[in-house]
Amino acid sequence: MMKNKVLTVSSLAAVTTLVLAACAPAPTPAPKPTDAPKPAATAAPAPTTAPAPTTAPAPTAAPKPTEAPKPAEFKPSKLESADCKAGEIKSMESVDKLTFKFTLCEPDPAFPYKVTGSSFGIHQKEVLEKSGGDAKKISENPVGTGPYMLKEWKRGDSVNFTANDKWWGGAIKNKGLVIRWSKEAAQALLELKSGNADAIEKVATEDFDAVKKDPKLKLVPIEPLNIFYVGLNNTKAPFDNEKVRQAFAMAIDRKKIIDDYYPAGSLVANSFVPPSFVPGSSPNVKYWEYDPKKAKAMLEEAKFDFNKEIPLGYREVVRVYLPSPGKVGQEIQAQLKQIGVKIKLEPKESGTFLKSAAAGSETMTLLGWGADYPDATNFYDTHVGPNKKDFGKPWDDIVAQMRIGGTTSDNAKRQAAYDKVNELIKQHVPMIPIAHGFSAQGYSAAVEGAHANPLTPNEYHKMKGAKDTFVYVQAGEPISLDCADESDGETFNVCGQIYEQLLSFKPGTVEIAPALATEYKGNPEATEWVFKLRPGVKFHNGAELDANDVFISFARQWDASHPLHKGNTGDFGYFADYFGGFLNAKK
Amino acid sequence: MSQFILRRLFLLGFVVIGILAVTFALARLIPGDPCTAMLGEKATIEKCAAFNERFGLNDSIPVQFVRYVQNISRGDFGQSIKDSRNVTDIIAERLPMTIELTIFATLISAIAGVALGIVSSTRQNSAIDVAAMIFANAGVSIPIFWLGLMLAYFFAITLAGTFLQLPPSARITPGADLPNLLKLWKMEDATGFSRFGTIFLSNSYMLNAMLQGKWDIVWDAFRHLILPSVAVATVSTSIIARMTRGAMLDVFTQDYVRVARAKGLSERLVVMRHAFRNALVPIVTVIGLQFGGLLGGAVLTETTFGLPGIGTKLIDAISSRDYPVVQAFTVVIALLLVLVNLIVDVSYAYLNPRIRVQ
Numbered sequence: 001m002m003k004n005k006v007l008t009v010s011s012l013a014a015v016t017t018l019v020l021a022a023c024a025p026a027p028t029p030a031p032k033p034t035d036a037p038k039p040a041a042t043a044a045p046a047p048t049t050a051p052a053p054t055t056a057p058a059p060t061a062a063p064k065p066t067e068a069p070k071p072a073e074f075k076p077s078k079l080e081s082a083d084c085k086a087g088e089i090k091s092m093e094s095v096d097k098l099t100f101k102f103t104l105c106e107p108d109p110a111f112p113y114k115v116t117g118s119s120f121g122i123h124q125k126e127v128l129e130k131s132g133g134d135a136k137k138i139s140e141n142p143v144g145t146g147p148y149m150l151k152e153w154k155r156g157d158s159v160n161f162t163a164n165d166k167w168w169g170g171a172i173k174n175k176g177l178v179i180r181w182s183k184e185a186a187q188a189l190l191e192l193k194s195g196n197a198d199a200i201e202k203v204a205t206e207d208f209d210a211v212k213k214d215p216k217l218k219l220v221p222i223e224p225l226n227i228f229y230v231g232l233n234n235t236k237a238p239f240d241n242e243k244v245r246q247a248f249a250m251a252i253d254r255k256k257i258i259d260d261y262y263p264a265g266s267l268v269a270n271s272f273v274p275p276s277f278v279p280g281s282s283p284n285v286k287y288w289e290y291d292p293k294k295a296k297a298m299l300e301e302a303k304f305d306f307n308k309e310i311p312l313g314y315r316e317v318v319r320v321y322l323p324s325p326g327k328v329g330q331e332i333q334a335q336l337k338q339i340g341v342k343i344k345l346e347p348k349e350s351g352t353f354l355k356s357a358a359a360g361s362e363t364m365t366l367l368g369w370g371a372d373y374p375d376a377t378n379f380y381d382t383h384v385g386p387n388k389k390d391f392g393k394p395w396d397d398i399v400a401q402m403r404i405g406g407t408t409s410d411n412a413k414r415q416a417a418y419d420k421v422n423e424l425i426k427q428h429v430p431m432i433p434i435a436h437g438f439s440a441q442g443y444s445a446a447v448e449g450a451h452a453n454p455l456t457p458n459e460y461h462k463m464k465g466a467k468d469t470f471v472y473v474q475a476g477e478p479i480s481l482d483c484a485d486e487s488d489g490e491t492f493n494v495c496g497q498i499y500e501q502l503l504s505f506k507p508g509t510v511e512i513a514p515a516l517a518t519e520y521k522g523n524p525e526a527t528e529w530v531f532k533l534r535p536g537v538k539f540h541n542g543a544e545l546d547a548n549d550v551f552i553s554f555a556r557q558w559d560a561s562h563p564l565h566k567g568n569t570g571d572f573g574y575f576a577d578y579f580g581g582f583l584n585a586k587k
Numbered sequence: 588m589s590q591f592i593l594r595r596l597f598l599l600g601f602v603v604i605g606i607l608a609v610t611f612a613l614a615r616l617i618p619g620d621p622c623t624a625m626l627g628e629k630a631t632i633e634k635c636a637a638f639n640e641r642f643g644l645n646d647s648i649p650v651q652f653v654r655y656v657q658n659i660s661r662g663d664f665g666q667s668i669k670d671s672r673n674v675t676d677i678i679a680e681r682l683p684m685t686i687e688l689t690i691f692a693t694l695i696s697a698i699a700g701v702a703l704g705i706v707s708s709t710r711q712n713s714a715i716d717v718a719a720m721i722f723a724n725a726g727v728s729i730p731i732f733w734l735g736l737m738l739a740y741f742f743a744i745t746l747a748g749t750f751l752q753l754p755p756s757a758r759i760t761p762g763a764d765l766p767n768l769l770k771l772w773k774m775e776d777a778t779g780f781s782r783f784g785t786i787f788l789s790n791s792y793m794l795n796a797m798l799q800g801k802w803d804i805v806w807d808a809f810r811h812l813i814l815p816s817v818a819v820a821t822v823s824t825s826i827i828a829r830m831t832r833g834a835m836l837d838v839f840t841q842d843y844v845r846v847a848r849a850k851g852l853s854e855r856l857v858v859m860r861h862a863f864r865n866a867l868v869p870i871v872t873v874i875g876l877q878f879g880g881l882l883g884g885a886v887l888t889e890t891t892f893g894l895p896g897i898g899t900k901l902i903d904a905i906s907s908r909d910y911p912v913v914q915a916f917t918v919v920i921a922l923l924l925v926l927v928n929l930i931v932d933v934s935y936a937y938l939n940p941r942i943r944v945q
Contacts, residue, residue, distance in 0.1 A: 136671060140775070152767060155680045155790075156895025157758055178761040182893045186736060190755045191893075194743035197761075351623030351908070354630055369628060469762040477903075479670045487629055568671050570641055573629060 087580030094547030121499025133564030198465035265438030280376025321368030360389030457496025485567025696823035704831020726825030875931030
């Protein structure tokens with residue numbers, strides 16, 4: 001039996017190995033190429049590659065520093081739509097080396113907001129041409145003007161950046177950036193708590209209090225720029241009756257929904273757009289108050305059939321605007337039951353539901369929208385526009401006022417138009433605005449400069465974590481690094497470190513700030529927008545930014561016949577959404 | 588033997604065609620489509636019509652299937668709908684992580700499970716036996732994702748700052764400098780097997796680091812594997828331990844074991860040479876099955892620990908309805924399972940000469 005001890009010892013060997021294996025410290029990340037003092041932006045040398053590690057072969061993953069320099073002579077470029085049938089843009093042109101001009105077919109006061117979009121980052125002309133506009137090739141060697149240069153995209157694991165020591169915007173607070181991803185909020189929080197990450201994008205609403213109470217962590221709030229609504233289809237009974245729709249608006253206790261199912265900081269919606277959207281939001285147009293008795297009386301008056309079940313379609317997809325779809329659906333079902341209305345909950349697969357809702361096939365829906373840019377057009381035009389079927393047949397009076405609001409440059413006149421839109425939405429009830437959902441990102445308390453931008457990628461170059469390399473965990477892996485043809489926030493967040501737009505927002509706000517353009521000017525009709533470019537800005541490959549880089553970055557998107565109009569899927573969806581269509585589009 | 592192996596490999600072809608047909612049909616039968624899955628709220632009828640046209644999704648399903656099989660027969664798994672990349676590249680990137688995890692987990696579960704089983708069987712009904720079997724039952728019952736989170740919390744947060752601290756996630760420490768071999772060896776334009784092999788090697792982080800002589804990263808990659816391997820090995824360890832115990836107890840009742848003891852052989856020789864060798868066939872079967880199961884079942888562990896393996900990619904591909912990736916990954920997992928089963932079958936003949944392959 002003594003010899004059996006050998007077996008006992010061997011059985012414990014594996015466990016002992018595990019414990020011993022834990023004893024060594026993790027390796028320190030390799031030094032990044034920005035140890036040297038930061039030179040002035042105008043006199044920056046070509047970027048250096050990372051110093052070779054002690055024994056290994058020198059890595060070649062750092063961006064290629066040498067590309068052909070730009071020709072000295074500047075040749076203006078122009079692209080024009082002869083008949084104004086290619087969306088709202090009439091022409092785009094590089095007027096001189098540092099001036100770029102858009103001419104529109106119709107007024108667009110939101111135009112400066114639109115060019116802040118992550119899809120409109122400026123690429124270097126020669127590099128873009130060399131890639132053939134192919135997102136795969138662009139992703140291998142992305143060249144922008146941003147604060148970080150791509151070091152390596154470890155597929156499935158992380159995107160690694162080195163600081164751009166030639167960046168025009170001043171000192172970068174860290175030597176490198178790593179963006180990782182995790183779909184699981186609990187796992188991301190573990191990364192933050194363990195110090196593996198400096199910041200995480202996704203904090204589950206139920207973890208907000210835990211993060212707030214942890215002295216080693218902090219919660220950075222994001223302004224709620226979204227809307228959750230209950231859609232009512234006016235082509236489907238019983239919502240073909242306006243009185244019924246109004247009664248439903250009065251029968252839903254919106255405050256109770258926010259109190260019970262949304263994190264603190266969320267707002268009861270009064271208008272369809274967030275309250276900070278001015279013009280757009282109308283605090284003076286008070287939405288229907290919760291009044292179940294009056295709602296029931298109105299339904300009886302409208303000869304509403306209380307025996308008939310009304311299908312309520314939704315998808316079990318968590319969004320900031322709707323953190324608990326199933327529970328909120330049940331709550332609305334319970335509230336309507338109090339006045340005798342029978343609701344049948346119909347959870348559906350996400351894609352099927354979205355398609356069905358967009359086609360106007362759903363009777364009653366739980367849906368929402370998150371802002372792309374901070375202007376009312378981003379909400380009204382995409383939901384109650386003349387071609388939208390989400391709520392059934394569009395209302396001509398809403399469309400007319402919405403059009404005035406979206407094409408007038410005078411803010412007072414815009415607000416007056418949107419006040420009418422909100423009055424009409426209250427009257428017609430195409431949807432019942434419920435909530436503006438609050439969200440937040442989690443940061444280590446040690447991070448300096450922590451902020452969370454509501455619409456654009458975070459500016460990690462303004463943040464300093466515990467280590468030289470800043471580590472951020474977002475919710476998913478980027479799709480490509482050609483954001484002209486992408487639409488998801490995770491991809492935009494990565495692109496935002498490499499590319500820059502003409503304009504941006506001040507950190508944590510939706511207040512426009514200069515970026516590659518130092519100034520911009522629109523004519524009184526809001527049909528001409530001229531951008532003055534920042535002089536001396538260098539791309540990662542050393543080439544200097546000029547207006548033809550801006551031209552090629554926009555022209556390849558607008559012109560569907562352009563040889564660089566390739567991208568990933570070829571959709572270029574944001575361009576089409578923002579500017580109304582493509583030049584030379586296939587019929 | 589060689590005929591047996593060839594016949595099994597020949598039959599593998601039919602298995603692959605069957606799997607292709609089933610996954611192709613299943614992927615399209617589930618609700619939703621790539622366009623709405625990718626564009627979400629921004630998907631419009633017009634956009635989706637153009638999207639489907641571009642990817643040939645407007646064609647009838649039989650037409651799509653024939654086209655797909657034609658491409659597969661040329662060794663072309665197609666391109667991902669989501670990011671337009673070659674699916675073969677994606678397989679080469681993701682497979683190493685899952686294989687590493689599976690090998691480590693199998694090693695842990697085989698060593699620990701067999702050792703626990705032997706100890707339990709030699710001390711039947713003792714305190715050690717009872718404790719081992721309680722562990723075995725608990726191991727089978729604990730959900731892996733819960734165990735994974737608990738392990739990560741304990742070793743990464745509770746033990747933070749001690750020498751026992753282990754990383755809670757990722758394959759290597761974020762920012763660790765381990766260049767891609769495709770770039771390092773200037774093989775970005777390589778095609779075919781050399782491309783596949785180089786990407787595979789590059790994403791086998793431990794091997795990659797060894798090739799580059801970066802021993803600190805080898806150790807770092809090993810440390811990152813510990814918690815996920817232990818989490819994923821727990822169930823297998825329990826099953827192997829129970830199977831080993833049962834098989835050993837069964838063998839202990841055989842006459843030849845009694846004879847061996849009567850001859851005065853040491854207990855060690857009796858247990859290891861006479862009993863364990865004869866109990867190995869069912870144990871190897873279970874280990875083989877567990878290895879196959881771990882390959883396909885590492886999804887939860889990879890998700891819990893944020894590891895870039897085939898499990899996380901498959902989940903992502905299913906949720907974005909990326910049909911080519913779903914189909915290719917399913918085929919790869921199935922092929923690996925069949926291959927492991929073949930190896931197990933062949934190993935029987937070596938373990939017990941009385942077994943001859945028919």
